[in-house]
Amino acid sequence: MKGITVWTAFYDVLRAYNLTTIFGNPGSTEQPMLKNFPSDFQYILGLQEASVVGMADGFAQASRKPAVAVLHTAAGTGNGMGNIMTAFLNKTPLIIIAGQQTREMLIGEPYLTNRDPTVLPLPWVKWAYQPVRAEDVPAALVRAIAIATMPPAGPVFLSIPLDDWVAEIDSVPVVRTVSTIVAPDPSQLSEFADRISKAKNFALILGQEVDKSLGWEAAVELAELLNVPVFQAPLAERAVFPEDHPLFQGSLPIARGPLSTALTGFDLVLVVGAEVWRYYPYAAGPVSPPGLELLQITNDPHDAGSALVGDSLLSDARLALEGLYLLLRNVTAPASMNRTVHALQTAPAPAQSIPKNSTSFMTASEAFTAVALLRTKSDILVQESPSNVGDLLNAWPIVQQETYFTSASGGLGWGGPAAVGIALAQKNRTTILAIGDGSLHYSVQSIYTAVQQKLNLIILVPRNEEYAILKEFAVFEDTPNCPALDLPGLNAKAVAEAYGCPAFRADTPADLYQAFQTALGMDGPVLIEFQINPKLTPLPV
Numbered sequence: 001m002k003g004i005t006v007w008t009a010f011y012d013v014l015r016a017y018n019l020t021t022i023f024g025n026p027g028s029t030e031q032p033m034l035k036n037f038p039s040d041f042q043y044i045l046g047l048q049e050a051s052v053v054g055m056a057d058g059f060a061q062a063s064r065k066p067a068v069a070v071l072h073t074a075a076g077t078g079n080g081m082g083n084i085m086t087a088f089l090n091k092t093p094l095i096i097i098a099g100q101q102t103r104e105m106l107i108g109e110p111y112l113t114n115r116d117p118t119v120l121p122l123p124w125v126k127w128a129y130q131p132v133r134a135e136d137v138p139a140a141l142v143r144a145i146a147i148a149t150m151p152p153a154g155p156v157f158l159s160i161p162l163d164d165w166v167a168e169i170d171s172v173p174v175v176r177t178v179s180t181i182v183a184p185d186p187s188q189l190s191e192f193a194d195r196i197s198k199a200k201n202f203a204l205i206l207g208q209e210v211d212k213s214l215g216w217e218a219a220v221e222l223a224e225l226l227n228v229p230v231f232q233a234p235l236a237e238r239a240v241f242p243e244d245h246p247l248f249q250g251s252l253p254i255a256r257g258p259l260s261t262a263l264t265g266f267d268l269v270l271v272v273g274a275e276v277w278r279y280y281p282y283a284a285g286p287v288s289p290p291g292l293e294l295l296q297i298t299n300d301p302h303d304a305g306s307a308l309v310g311d312s313l314l315s316d317a318r319l320a321l322e323g324l325y326l327l328l329r330n331v332t333a334p335a336s337m338n339r340t341v342h343a344l345q346t347a348p349a350p351a352q353s354i355p356k357n358s359t360s361f362m363t364a365s366e367a368f369t370a371v372a373l374l375r376t377k378s379d380i381l382v383q384e385s386p387s388n389v390g391d392l393l394n395a396w397p398i399v400q401q402e403t404y405f406t407s408a409s410g411g412l413g414w415g416g417p418a419a420v421g422i423a424l425a426q427k428n429r430t431t432i433l434a435i436g437d438g439s440l441h442y443s444v445q446s447i448y449t450a451v452q453q454k455l456n457l458i459i460l461v462p463r464n465e466e467y468a469i470l471k472e473f474a475v476f477e478d479t480p481n482c483p484a485l486d487l488p489g490l491n492a493k494a495v496a497e498a499y500g501c502p503a504f505r506a507d508t509p510a511d512l513y514q515a516f517q518t519a520l521g522m523d524g525p526v527l528i529e530f531q532i533n534p535k536l537t538p539l540p541v
Contacts (some may be wrong), residue, residue: 007165009138009172011038016175017145019068019095023056023421025049027072029099029112032165034070044424044453047445049079051417054443056094057087058421061405062380066093066148067421073099074114077121077157083417083443086409087155088124090237091212091300093148094155095141096121100130103161117159130159134167146178151316152300153180181213182299184315184323192270192295192313193327196226199268205231205252207274207317208408209299211238215318216401219272222325223247233274234259237408239398240273254278255541257285264289271296273317276307280410281476283541361533362509364388364462368395368434370509371460371516378403378429380422384415385436387468388532390540392434413442416459420446423455423525430456430520437463437490437529447499450525457525458516459501461492464534476539496527506530 010033014020021042026034037043046052049071060067071077077084077098087094100106101113109115118128127147131140137160144156196202204226210219219241223230232240232251241248253259256279263269269292276296277287287308288294294310296303297320304312313320362370368388372395381396383389383406398404405422407414419433440461450457467485474482496503502522506512512530519526 004169004172005165006134006137006167006169007033007035009169010141010165011041012172013138013141013175014068015040017066019066019145021059021424022068022070023052023059024070025052025072025076026070027076027099029073029101029162030070030097032162033097033099033160035165045449046417047448048443049076050083050413051420051443051446051449053080053083053087053094053096054414054417055421055424055446055449057083057090057092057414058382058405058418059425060092060094060421061090061418062402062422062425066095066145068095068097071096071098073101073112074117074120075112077114081121081124082411083414084121084155085124086407086411086414088126089408091152091154091408093153095144095148096125096155096157098157098159100159100161102163103134104163106161114159118157121155121157124155125157126154128157128159130161131164134161134164135169137164138169139173142173142176146176149180150178151180151182152302181316181319182314184297184313184320188313189315189320189323190327192297193324193331195268195293195295196270196324197328197331201266201268202226203229203231203263203266203269205233205269205271205274206236206240207233207272207298208236208238208240209273209317210240210321211401213273213316213318214401215273215321216241218318218321218325220245222321222328225325225329231262233271233278235278235280235408235410236274237406239401239404242399243393243397244399251540253541254280254539255283256287257283258541260285260287260289263292266292268293268295271310272321273298275303276310281473281539281541361531362512363535364391364532365395366509367462367512367530367532368392370513371432372396373513374516374520375432376430380405380426380429380431382406382415382419382422382431382433383435384412384439385434385462386439387436387464387472387537388462390537412439415439416443417446417449419457419459420450420453420455423450423457424453427456430458432458432460434460434462436468437461437465437492438467438487440492441490441495444495445499447496447501447525447527451500454524458519459496459525459527461527461529462532463490463492463529464532465490466534468534468536472536472539475536476541492527492529501525501527503527503529
């Protein structure tokens with residue numbers, strides 16, 4: 001006998017999975033879903049759908065579980081598409097729900113109809129579906145959660161007509177679980193271990209899946225056992241290894257020729273948890289130097305299939321690293337274990353003293369060094385400042401797993417809302433967002449949500465009044481006289497204050513140090529804008 005509404009079953013399913021935080025921007029096609037909003041759920045308002053998706057992405061990553069984002073039919077999905085694409089490349093499990101017009105009216109495509117709801121978000125979702133019957137909505141939600149969380153994780157999309165919520169069903173679907181970890185094939189892992197043991201000059205290259213699998217400890221144990229250099233895969237969106245460890249050699253170049261050159265001299269490398277390779281600018285050269293063989297371990301069949309060279313094994317990164325350690329700890333030491341690995345040569349560490357005033361513009365390095373003096377190891381850093389990320393990470397080495405986040409897509413507009421979602425998921429820790437003065441304005445409305453939620457978030461805005469990264473590309477690509485690369489007149493401090501966020505402006509390292517110290521003692525988000533020297537630096541290719 002029917003009597004349970006789709007609305008009731010929907011929220012019961014979410015409760016069963018402990019998914020009681022919903023991100024959204026309410027629209028008329030979603031109001032039937034949101035009516036009489038359950039008191040045990042939390043609705044996080046974003047003022048635009050790109051921010052809604054970005055906040056849900058950050059929250060899901062920092063809470064290590066799926067997040068629910070509700071968008072307004074086709075228009076809201078379109079607004080959110082840039083960050084949906086980023087969530088797909090981040091491999092973040094999101095349940096994206098968009099409203100749809102009344103079923104009885106769809107044949108005539110009335111106002112606000114999503115004409116092809118399952119086509120619009122493709123190819124940037126793992127699954128897109130509009131239930132054939134209203135009664136199928138709860139079961140579709142169960143399936144969506146399963147698909148989103150199975151490796152590789154990613155966003156899924158449900159289109160739900162607004163009149164479906166009052167339909168009645170017989171019972172709530174049975175909640176089910178699915179595996180979210182892929183174990184390695186024992187025989188292939190043993191083969192990889194045998195090849196590593198015979199290598200004369202071996203290197204370990206780690207990618208973002210190591211951090212996502214909580215694999216730092218396993219990576220350190222294997223690297224120390226073999227006494228081999230450890231590189232970060234190019235453009236990884238997570239930190240992958242303690243960056244103060246003597247075996248850590250930094251990130252590999254992001255272009256083909258320079259990357260191949262960096263690996264010259266090795267006879268075997270193992271890439272764990274990354275593509276082969278995530279390139280960006282084109283720089284001529286071979287994919288691999290002569291004499292190099294490559295092994296890849298990833299949980300993503302797409303990344304295994306698209307690898308340009310090497311042999312691939314599907315596995316969770318942590319499980320594979322642990323398995324290799326067990327296989328290699330009792331074998332004859334490979335030749336590479338007897339070599340000396342030199343610590344990464346970086347600029348000398350700045351003196352640990354309070355910065356003094358200066359009469360000239362700060363460099364990005366001076367600015368980030370000033371605030372890094374006040375950091376704790378558990379602070380979370382979110383980065384969307386592409387032109388000075390090198391200076392940031394030199395001043396702020398990451399030494400704990402899951403404390404650094406950036407995007408895998410290269411698109412701007414993710415960092416601001418993602419930092420809000422991360423801060424919401426990790427309320428007892430300080431989240432610091434480093435975001436360029438240009439990047440800030442892609443999803444600037446996320447500041448409003450941070451204020452309303454009283455989040456422990458400090459927003460650092462280096463101000464160079466230009467798209468510096470594009471000017472650096474102009475030098476690399478020999479494309480002079482491109483228009484619209486200067487950004488005069490931006491005022492991040494005034495914008496933040498308009499949203500109710502306290503804000504400071506700093507002109508010297510000493511000012512910045514003091515402002516950051518003050519922000520650490522305040523409740524709620526704080527923005528600090530600071531002028532930096534707009535000197536261009538070569539691309540890290």
